[in-house]
Amino acid sequence: MTQFFTAVLTSLSSGAIYALMSIALVLVWRSTRVVNFAQAGQAVLTTYIGYEVIQRTGSYWIALVAAIIGGAIIGAFIDRFFMRPIFKRVTSGPIVLIAPVVATLGLLGIIEAVIGVVWGLNNQSIEPPVSNAGFNVNGTVIAFSLFNAFVLGTVAIAMILLTLLFQKTNIGLALRASAYSPEISKLSGIRVDAVRTLGWAISGAAGGLAGMLYVPSTYLFPNAMDVLLVFGFIAAVIGGLESMVGAVVGAMVLGCAINFVATYISTALVFPTAFVVLILVLLVRPSGLFAGKKGRSA
Amino acid sequence: MLKHSKSKHSKKIHSSIDSPRKRLFLFILGGWLLLILSNQVGEFSLYQGAFVATYAVGIASIILLTGYSGQLSLGHGALMAVGAYAGALTINSLQWHPVVALIMATLVAGLFGLLLGGAVARFSGPYLAGTTLALAIALPSLANQFPILGGEQGLAFDVGASPARFGDDFSPYKWFFWIATLAALIIIWFVANIAASRFGRTFRAMRDNPIAAQLCGVNVARQKVTAFAISSGVAGLSGGLLVMLITGVSPSVFPLSLSLLLLSGAVVTGLYNLKGVILGGLVLVAIPEIAESLVTRIGGSENVANSLPGFLVSALLILAVMFTPNGPEHIFKRKH
Amino acid sequence: MNGLIVNNLTIDHGAIRAINNLSFIAPRGKLTAIIGSNGAGKTTLLRSLSGLKDVKNGSASWNGKSILNTRPENLARSGIMHVSDGKSVITELSVKDNLALAGLWRKDKKDVAAATVEVIELFPILGERIKQNAGSLSGGERQMLAIGRALIARPKLLLLDEPSLGLAPLVVEQIFQTIKSLTTKMDLTVVLVEQNAMGALKIADIGVVLNLGTVVAVDHAQTLLNDPAVRAAYLGI
Ligand SMILES: Nc1ncnc2c1ncn2[C@@H]1O[C@H](COP(=O)(O)OP(=O)(O)OP(=O)(O)O)[C@@H](O)[C@H]1O
Numbered sequence: 001m002t003q004f005f006t007a008v009l010t011s012l013s014s015g016a017i018y019a020l021m022s023i024a025l026v027l028v029w030r031s032t033r034v035v036n037f038a039q040a041g042q043a044v045l046t047t048y049i050g051y052e053v054i055q056r057t058g059s060y061w062i063a064l065v066a067a068i069i070g071g072a073i074i075g076a077f078i079d080r081f082f083m084r085p086i087f088k089r090v091t092s093g094p095i096v097l098i099a100p101v102v103a104t105l106g107l108l109g110i111i112e113a114v115i116g117v118v119w120g121l122n123n124q125s126i127e128p129p130v131s132n133a134g135f136n137v138n139g140t141v142i143a144f145s146l147f148n149a150f151v152l153g154t155v156a157i158a159m160i161l162l163t164l165l166f167q168k169t170n171i172g173l174a175l176r177a178s179a180y181s182p183e184i185s186k187l188s189g190i191r192v193d194a195v196r197t198l199g200w201a202i203s204g205a206a207g208g209l210a211g212m213l214y215v216p217s218t219y220l221f222p223n224a225m226d227v228l229l230v231f232g233f234i235a236a237v238i239g240g241l242e243s244m245v246g247a248v249v250g251a252m253v254l255g256c257a258i259n260f261v262a263t264y265i266s267t268a269l270v271f272p273t274a275f276v277v278l279i280l281v282l283l284v285r286p287s288g289l290f291a292g293k294k295g296r297s298a
Numbered sequence: 299m300l301k302h303s304k305s306k307h308s309k310k311i312h313s314s315i316d317s318p319r320k321r322l323f324l325f326i327l328g329g330w331l332l333l334i335l336s337n338q339v340g341e342f343s344l345y346q347g348a349f350v351a352t353y354a355v356g357i358a359s360i361i362l363l364t365g366y367s368g369q370l371s372l373g374h375g376a377l378m379a380v381g382a383y384a385g386a387l388t389i390n391s392l393q394w395h396p397v398v399a400l401i402m403a404t405l406v407a408g409l410f411g412l413l414l415g416g417a418v419a420r421f422s423g424p425y426l427a428g429t430t431l432a433l434a435i436a437l438p439s440l441a442n443q444f445p446i447l448g449g450e451q452g453l454a455f456d457v458g459a460s461p462a463r464f465g466d467d468f469s470p471y472k473w474f475f476w477i478a479t480l481a482a483l484i485i486i487w488f489v490a491n492i493a494a495s496r497f498g499r500t501f502r503a504m505r506d507n508p509i510a511a512q513l514c515g516v517n518v519a520r521q522k523v524t525a526f527a528i529s530s531g532v533a534g535l536s537g538g539l540l541v542m543l544i545t546g547v548s549p550s551v552f553p554l555s556l557s558l559l560l561l562s563g564a565v566v567t568g569l570y571n572l573k574g575v576i577l578g579g580l581v582l583v584a585i586p587e588i589a590e591s592l593v594t595r596i597g598g599s600e601n602v603a604n605s606l607p608g609f610l611v612s613a614l615l616i617l618a619v620m621f622t623p624n625g626p627e628h629i630f631k632r633k634h
Numbered sequence: 635m636n637g638l639i640v641n642n643l644t645i646d647h648g649a650i651r652a653i654n655n656l657s658f659i660a661p662r663g664k665l666t667a668i669i670g671s672n673g674a675g676k677t678t679l680l681r682s683l684s685g686l687k688d689v690k691n692g693s694a695s696w697n698g699k700s701i702l703n704t705r706p707e708n709l710a711r712s713g714i715m716h717v718s719d720g721k722s723v724i725t726e727l728s729v730k731d732n733l734a735l736a737g738l739w740r741k742d743k744k745d746v747a748a749a750t751v752e753v754i755e756l757f758p759i760l761g762e763r764i765k766q767n768a769g770s771l772s773g774g775e776r777q778m779l780a781i782g783r784a785l786i787a788r789p790k791l792l793l794l795d796e797p798s799l800g801l802a803p804l805v806v807e808q809i810f811q812t813i814k815s816l817t818t819k820m821d822l823t824v825v826l827v828e829q830n831a832m833g834a835l836k837i838a839d840i841g842v843v844l845n846l847g848t849v850v851a852v853d854h855a856q857t858l859l860n861d862p863a864v865r866a867a868y869l870g871i
């Protein structure tokens with residue numbers, strides 16, 4: 001019983017981190033029609049920034065803020081000075097279908113290589129701001145800690161803030177409108193390019209937050225976020241790529257599947273489980289759980 | 299404009315491979331030249347040449363799938379793994395001839411691709427990319443679960459010594475080179491034929507305009523599965539060759555980065571350009587070498603040495619997308 | 635010179651010449667109808683005037699300021715609103731949000747609110763549907779929403795692309811009448827592109843007949859309505 005309960009809690013807290021990554025990918029997909037693989041690089045780079053801030057100030061909290069802001073700046077920068085020129089240049093031929101994705105893969109490689117040069121390949125660690133030791137329930141230590149609770153709470157707050165931003169503010173309306181129909185938005189006077197860059201910034205901030213919440217439980221190295229990116233992407237695909245609610249649901253489904261298999265069967269089956277969940281969902285709904293009614297072809 | 303440039307593409311394809319007989323002749327000539335060459339160069343170059351051929355086969359599988367049928371796979375490393383394990387089992391458990399093992403690698407991976415493609419080929423762009431990406435990380439880790447596949451240690455893949463009639467001074471590396479080169483030539487020839495056939499035309503029509511293709515009576519779903527299966531088989535062969543060169547197969551041979559490396563090779567080559575696969579293979583083999591010599595020359599730290607190859611591949615990938623998006627040939631013919 | 639002046643405009647879609655050395659004037663405060671059959675180049679013309687399509691040859695100015703090859707969002711902000719063809723609403727957003735789009739960037743929020751009220755008075759049905767998704771509206775309602783959205787920006791020049799497309803005759807009549815009254819009441823200059831030549835010429839001040847990307851006739855709308863050649867070719871009478 002305790003085991004089951006613990007599995008639910010750990011599912012939620014790892015699902016929460018997948019959800020952040022998944023939302024980061026969905027935000028960019030909706031506005032730019034690109035699966036941004038560089039997000040793994042952006043997130044790990046911002047986490048290294050957080051790491052450096054901790055080395056200098058000793059404060060996780062300052063580092064957290066720095067990573068979020070840093071993530072936003074890096075995201076905006078990449079859209080403005082990397083993606084936009086690529087979209088301008090590559091307009092014909094068979095490559096058009098995959099050029100943006102390939103470009104983000106290339107960028108991922110570059111970011112990770114640069115990190116490797118600056119910080120090396122060795123594992124670094126970030127101390128969790130609150131205890132990461134499992135709670136003691138009636139004498140048994142469970143696999144859920146205060147830090148896990150902190151992760152869950154932080155992500156929940158981030159989700160609420162994002163939802164408010166998107167649903168209740170003018171900027172949110174511009175973000176949604178530009179994603180659904182760039183042309184009509186432009187004709188209505190909205191600076192769609194700037195709005196898109198803002199979307200990348202928010203996405204980068206979410207990635208930075210994900211990194212700062214994920215790394216304290218493991219280690220920091222150049223490829224530290226790759227797995228998170230894959231899980232985030234799978235979660236986004238399960239959720240239908242378009243929808244932030246879908247991204248969160250997809251992440252929770254994935255988190256549960258992975259943690260339950262890890263708890264009850266074997267930790268070695270984590271990746272195959274992710275694959276099986278993904279393919280089962282897509283076989284039933286080829287565009288994910290929350291895809292819009294009108295199928296977009298891109 | 300768009301239409302115009304497309305017709306140009308197809309014309310180029312046809313002129314480069316206009317008649318099957320001429321093609322066959324060219325390939326035999328090419329193979330013969332390469333084998334002659336193999337007597338002139340050192341052991342290490344032969345070994346690297348074998349890698350070039352292996353990567354070329356892998357890149358050909360991507361070109362077939364992405365360039366011709368418009369499906370993006372991020373998981374061809376997994377399909378290589380399927381081929382590699384199938385080949386290893388053929389050698390180790392059935393004790394069959396290594397050449398048969400490579401054929402088995404192709405067939406089993408092709409069959410796997412057929413089954414997988416049956417499920418996933420109807421997924422559109424990012425969904426297919428996501429599924430294949432998940433496959434790339436899932437499948438190799440699954441190999442650990444089955445004792446027959448050797449766990450982390452994996453299995454040996456020993457193609458044995460060269461046949462006695464080639465003589466005593468016929469080194470193992472030369473033997474690798476011969477096998478890999480021959481396989482690469484056959485595959486390139488095979489893929490070129492497919493590209494020029496009715497199949498290839500259908501693939502392209504499907505990629506460029508799936509709805510129109512469907513209305514013209516093309517069974518898009520089936521064609522996609524076919525492309526997926528053939529591409530998987532070719533990838534499986536490349537996996538078999540790869541583990542032949544490193545004489546063993548284990549899950550760690552097929553990291554996600556392998557799938558991405560192949561994609562890079564295909565993009566650098568030009569997604570449409572079969573003749574370029576050798577060039578792509580060369581680039582993939584040359585980059586670590588270049589990185590190493592750069593580091594020894596300018597004396598970079600260990601960090602630089604470890605990161606430089608990845609940096610170079612990625613930079614090349616981005617430059618290729620930016621400046622020669624449809625292959626190096628287009629540098630000279632871009633303005634049309 | 636006040637109004638929209640288009641001079642020697644030539645636009646290609648790759649190998650296809652959609653607009654060929656086209657010139658016309660849409661005087662300020664007037665309703666100019668541009669009529670022509672399928673493929674005459676009407677949509678291409680409007681898209682170039684609203685910045686959606688870049689142009690290499692020719693010029694176009696609005697109240698003396700050149701407008702070609704300008705970003706559409708900047709043109710929109712300077713008072714040139716283009717209601718593109720096909721009932722251009724964002725179906726995923728509510729009616730309210732669709733209307734709000736054209737006011738997001740405006741500083742004068744009070745006036746945005748006033749304009750919204752005016753639009754709802756003009757098209758009461760939008761008020762009833764205000765919380766619904768635009769995707770659930772009928773074709774006529776969507777057209778009203780698209781025009782209404784443009785009005786929120788307090789435009790000076792309104793470019794309308796086939797507002798009658800696919801609508802029932804009664805609805806077409808209503809929309810045309812609204813367009814006409816807008817022109818006179820709001821000091822609007824309207825360029826109305828239509829295949830429905832009869833309906834458009836009836837409400838317009840000036841008529842421009844387009845064929846294969848060039849102007850084949852310009853005159854007072856009333857004169858064109860009575861011109862036997864135009865009647866035969868475009869009015870089907
Ligand atoms: N994006 C495009 N690419 C290629 N050709 C185009 C494009 N848009 C329009 N054309 C061509 O340009 C010509 C003019 O098209 P346009 O859409 O401007 O006509 P239209 O007068 O609006 O027609 P309709 O009344 O059917 O809307 C047509 O021959 C059309 O095929």
Ligand SMILES: [Mg+2]
Binds near residue numbers: 676677678796
């Ligand atoms: Mg039109």
